[in-house]
Amino acid sequence: MVGGVGPLAVAYFYQRLIQLTPAVEDDEHLEVVLVAERVPSRIAYLRGVGPSPVPALLRAAKHLEAAGVDAVVIPSATTHAFRDDVARAVAVPVLDLLAEVGAALAGRGLRRPVFLATAPTARLRLYEPHLTTGTRPLYPTAAAQRRLDGLIDGVKRGAPVETLRAGLADLIAAGPWPGDADCVVLACTELPVIAPLGGAGPLPLVDVTEVLADAVLARHPTPARLTSP
Missing domain, CATH: 3.40.50.1860 (Rossmann fold)
Known part of the structure; x- marks a missing residue:
């Protein structure tokens, strides 16, 4: 490892x-x-x-x-x-990891995932070559991406987990995601560390750390x- x-x-x-x-x-x-x-x-x-x-x-x-x-x-x-x-x-x-997540989404029939990732991962569209044909990925707005980057940085610098967890739950709940979004992918491995307990909102969460494990x-x-x- x-x-x-x-x-x-x-x-x-x-x-x-x-x-x-x-x-x-x-x-x-x-x-x-x-x-x-x-x-x-x-x-x-x-x-x-x-x-x-x-x-x-x-x-x-x-x-x-x-x-x-x-x-x-x-x-x-x-x-x-x-x-x-x-x-x-x-x-x-x-x-x-990217290919495993693509396979997991395909296996669960998820075709409209919201990817919460670092800004470079989103900008470079690192996951997209591994997605099944017909999958249409979504990404946060610029403002939401800045909030997300702050949460990821918080995990890296050791900020209180529960505070970061609440922030991530708020971000996921606020969206707004298009009506046809069918899941939220915690696509940076810092995010599962602060994943909302019991989910956040109506969309299922896909935890890439768990997919890799x-x-x-x-x-x-x-x-x-x-x-x-």
Whole structure:
């Protein structure tokens, strides 16, 4: 697992991976290696300021490969702007969060998703190549995007979670989203950390952290419990 790409978001991903694993005993959980490099801001770099995060991402991936992992996971949507660089640098598979989310939306029959993501993810339309034909994504207004960026920054700097949670719930409830919107995608991995408890409004929430955890578990089923004869 590549850390340092939103440290709290990565920690939350690991927490959800543990919670979603159908394990009873400690030794039934997945073997996980976490390498937390000090990765420069991907958001800043994609905005044209700050150093490239690629060297740090490649170091992390190569450390993981040397440790013997059979797959690399990057729990950050914006960082997937550089996923191909990472995938070319190592021989082990690098899971694709964006593709997994596209498949999850298609599998649930969701065709009009509202994507709540970082400004660079939205501007670059990172998810769109992975969406089923006929899916028409929606994005926040400029004003709502500024509020959303503030919430994401708040998670990164360690602001109180409950305050941020209330802010995200207000943003989702306020919309306004077109009448044919059929879900809200928490498309930045900082957002599931502050997801409104019990949802927010009539639209279902799609949690990309949970989608990625499900993809890891589908690829690495936990061993069956041993029982005495």
